[in-house]
Amino acid sequence: MEIKKQVSLTQFNTFGVSVNTPLFAEVRSSLELQEVLKDPRFEDALILGGGSNVLLLQDLSRPVIKISIPGIRIMEETEQTAIVSAGAGVVWHDLVMWCIANNLGGIENLSLIPGLVGAAPIQNIGAYGVELSDVFHNAIGIGRKIGDSKIFEAEDCEFGYRDSIFKNELKDEYVITTLRLSLTKTQHQLHLDYRGIMQTLDEMGINTPTIDDVAKAVIRVRTAKLPEPKSLGNAGSFFKNPVVLKDKAAQIAELYSDMPSYSINNQFTKIPAGWLIEQSGFKGKTFGNVGMHKNQALVLVNYGGATGVELWEHAQRVMDAVFSTFDIELEPEVNLIN
């Protein structure tokens, strides 16, 4: 394993923010990870996957461990289901494509989500009506303090909306090395109820879709809607969609009859943060090198050369505006890194 000094992280975060780390190690196996975790210089290291869910605020004073553990295989199977095991360093979308090529269903709606496999359980990635927790079997993590290896079953992970135990009680305690998913080999359960997917399948002339068709539809929708980080620095949705009391949602709907909302249960309603940001006047508006994207107001964009602080200041500007207009506090989905 090579350890490098003074490494630029510009290529390692999808915002394209230019910051450095004093020490950088790339690990390609659990053993290499255990070795580097024993090195006292890496005690408080930032664990980095694809850097698509982090905002690096400034030059880091701490090292970085980049996770590049490869490998995808079927671990166990029956006639109907298969457990697929993937290394934390596998590109998430490559895993989705591998599963589709092997006719394994369950993660087709999660096509094209950037980042690596190891980060997927951290925030319980989700899109178009499916979340990682729907197919999660278990995950292996290495303890950062004593290098112990632990298997996390679904019930250990406390999965929630873009949330898990790894963002809360176990924050910075374990590094995920392997993820195992429980997928279908036959009778795939398709999730087509999300707006846009059915319509796109119709446009593609498909009436009885396969998992491959669903993945293609998702890819089409995402490509049309979301800016590609290689050309426009971003980390996808910057904020979580707020969940508010039904009374509160009803008050807003009285003033804005077109307010979109999704009922969570008989007490709470989810309101799209992008809509709140648009109503607050920030959609497509630029402030220097930063702004909220013109097609998707939830996406904070670096139009070129913005610093982490400039991006965060803009995020706070948006949060303040949404709060003063709607009395709703937006919460960042992206991890802020000092």
Ligand SMILES: Cc1cc2nc3c(=O)[nH]c(=O)nc-3n(C[C@H](O)[C@H](O)[C@H](O)COP(=O)(O)OP(=O)(O)OC[C@H]3O[C@@H](n4cnc5c(N)ncnc54)[C@H](O)[C@@H]3O)c2cc1C
């Ligand atoms: C254009 C775009 C679209 C997106 N769309 C979606 C979407 O539809 N749905 C969605 O859920 N997300 C979406 N995201 C967010 C992002 O893709 C996911 O959060 C992804 O899982 C992050 O993976 P990563 O490898 O880049 O993580 P990183 O950004 O590298 O890390 C994220 C966090 O996880 C920690 N971490 C990373 N790897 C490990 C590991 N192996 N063990 C322990 N901790 C680790 C890091 O320390 C950090 O705190 C989008 C991002 C972009 C840029």
